[in-house]
Amino acid sequence: GSVVHVVGARPNFVKAAPVVAALRAAGQPQSVVHTGQHYDERMSHVFFRELGLPEPDVDLGVGSGSHARQTAALLTALEDELSARAPALVTVYGDVNSTLAAALVAAKLGLPVAHVEAGLRSFDMTMPEEVNRRLTDQLSDLLFATSPEAVGHLADEGVDTARVHFVGNPMIDTLLAHLPRFDPEAARTAHGLPGRYGVVTLHRPANVDDPAAAAAAVAALREAARHLELAVPLHPRGRAALEAAGLGDAPGIRILEPLGYLEFMGLLRGAAAVVTDSGGVQEETTVLGVPCLTLRPNTERPVTVTHGTNRLVTPDGLAPALRKALDGDAPACEGPPLWDGRSGPRIARVITEWLDHHV
Ligand code: UD1
Ligand code: UDP
DSSP: OOEEEEEOSHHHHHHHHHHHHHHHHTTOOEEEEEOOSSOSIIIIIHHHHHHTOOOOSEEOOOOOOOHHHHHHHHHHHHHHHHHHHOOSEEEEETTSHHHHHHHHHHHHHTOOEEEEEETOOOSOTTSHHHHHHHHHHHHOSEEEESSHHHHHHHHHTTOOGGGEEEOOOHHHHHHHHHGGGOOHHHHHHHTTOOSSEEEEEOOOHHHHTSHHHHHHHHHHHHHHTTTSEEEEEOOSTTHHHHHHTTOTTOTTEEEEOOOOHHHHHHHHHHOSEEEEOOHHHHHHHHHHTOOEEEOSSOOSOTHHHHSSSEEEOOHHHHHHHHHHHHHSOOOOOOOOTTOSSOHHHHHHHHHHHHHHHHO
């Protein structure tokens, strides 16, 4: 039986790459379906080139829209695609709309689903991602968890523990595999940044969609930029709102286009501190040992706080937290368990054994 990987958005590509590579090494027949949720060169194609992900076998070209419209388009396109392919297993990643849509379509077609990055919970149902995670986990036959607390959440929700596998974090496989190619000097000089700089990414609806929230975030960043020059590679979502709130003309703030993975990680590796609302960036800074200030009231990744460099901050708390991070010694952390670069092979082993028993 073959495995179909469904991917659609930037964080999916970084998580899928090591799983696809490990299954390929195991000789497992597989294909990659790109939903087209993200479609710009800098949001999509660059990751396939840089991460050695095989070009998608098909791109469904679903594109952007409201949640209902985008999800409806995903469901319709994926139903045709997955019925035609009739795989033995559909593998989905993370918590984006493409993830939930693929899991839902597969479940209704009677196709088994594997969820990579299962069990993360922010306990904040105003986040679209929390809705996607909870529902995807309920629909999954194989659940791959990145942290012990994720395993606990699934047990609390009544998921059969035999389906759950604690495998570590495949996004960190990608980081460790490409680490020698992250060049902070090259990334810094390419953008005319001084020796000491910070990196900012913001794209969560709670920070960028509401003009009052965007204004508060921008005010906090302007204050922070008095202590540290900030490079801000901006996700297309909310770029207009953040610029309207005055991010563009602020002294010490440099707005950049979304960056390719290698350049972004080069910049991250050399940063004195990072401000973000990204899920992946909280994890990557933990492994790189770079102080991370997360501009959110909660995180579905508490292991980056308990075992890493991450701190949650409010807009008002950002500048003081940044000063503290810059003054303090680099936080010593051993890193979360099993974030060791071998998650892809662990997932591949579980999948191939599962296929042997079920197909
Ligand atoms: C999506 C995920 C979010 C994830 C993020 C990673 C959902 C509900 N959200 O958010 O969890 O953190 O991806 O980056 O799935 N756009 C472009 N070019 C693109 C893609 C999007 O310009 O290639 C713009 C469009 O204006 C679009 C907007 O970004 O309407 C939002 O895109 P969408 O995929 O709906 O959600 P993200 O905010 O990217
Ligand atoms: N990333 C990148 N270029 C950028 C911003 C992010 O290559 O300009 C990478 C980075 O590895 C990050 C991943 O894309 O972890 C996903 O990021 P994003 O913040 O879009 O998604 P989230 O993790 O919040 O769902």
